[in-house]
Amino acid sequence: MNNNLIIPNHIGIIMDGNGRWAQEKGLARTMGHKKAVETLKDLCIYMADVGVKYCSLYAFSTENFKRDIKEVNFLMDLFITIFEKEFAFLIDKGVKVIFSGRRKPLSDKVLKAMDKIVEDTKSNKKLVLNICLNYGSHAEIIDTTKKICDMYKNGKINLDDIDEEFISKNLYNDLPPLDFVIRTSGELRLSNFMMWQASYAEFYFPKTYFPDFNSIEFDKAILEFNNRNRRFGGIK
Ligand code: IPE
Ligand code: IPE
Ligand code: MG
Secondary structure, eight states, X not given: OOTTSOOOSXXXXXXXXXXXXXXXTTOOHHHHHHHHHHHHHHHHHHHHHHTOOEEEEEEEEGGGGGSOHHHXXXXXXXXXXXXXXXXXXXXXXXXXXXXXXXXXXXXXHHHHHHHHHHHHHTTOOSEEEEEEEEEXXXXXXXXXXXXXXXXXXXXXXXXXXXXXXXHHHTSSSOOOOOSEEEEGGGOXXXXXXXXXXXXXXXXXXXXXXXXGOOHHHHHHHHHHHHTOOOOTTSOO
């Protein structure tokens, strides 16, 4: 990658198109999810190396439970393998893993694997990998609202304490705003991904299916980000 390019501080990736990637090759949809794991591992190494500080990955939405139970179970088992084995290399790569999303109704086995990778990588400082699993923006806003109402009810805060910074700090994780959101596969929507955090993000919708989203595709995305003129409501 060209050294003069600005690397977005916080990148969101909606990893979409696994099923179509497989179907177009005459394979089962699940094969697309499997290939996506390889793509993701390479991408994590690449992002850590080029200096991305925060990356939020959309792995499973609150709505994805609507899928065929077999596909949901396959994904849950895949998550366990990823967090128990496939992601072990992140410990030495300086990547800190955190999760955003509702723990309920995830199984104990999935939760245990999640908790372990968080624990194993908690001291890492290079890249924060925020994995959005059983995540939905609406759920996050509901859960945050309840948390804040509780604080108010217990006399811990006053109404005037609630401002943008306070809301941000009380979301599932206290993260900087998203600068750049990439959604692979050509779909042009957020599908309930980090609506609060994406308020001033730049959006990029490559047609590439996620399993084919390699470092060359990532470089193209960064180049596109560098051609954007971010104004944040001001004049420039
Ligand atoms: C994204 O790929 C992975 C998840 C949502 C878990 P899809 O499974 O949505 O693939 P398409 O969009 O059907 O091709
Ligand atoms: C969004 O993709 C969720 C993830 C990538 C995890 P979907 O494939 O579930 O989104 P829709 O249904 O096409 O909006
Ligand atoms: Mg999809």
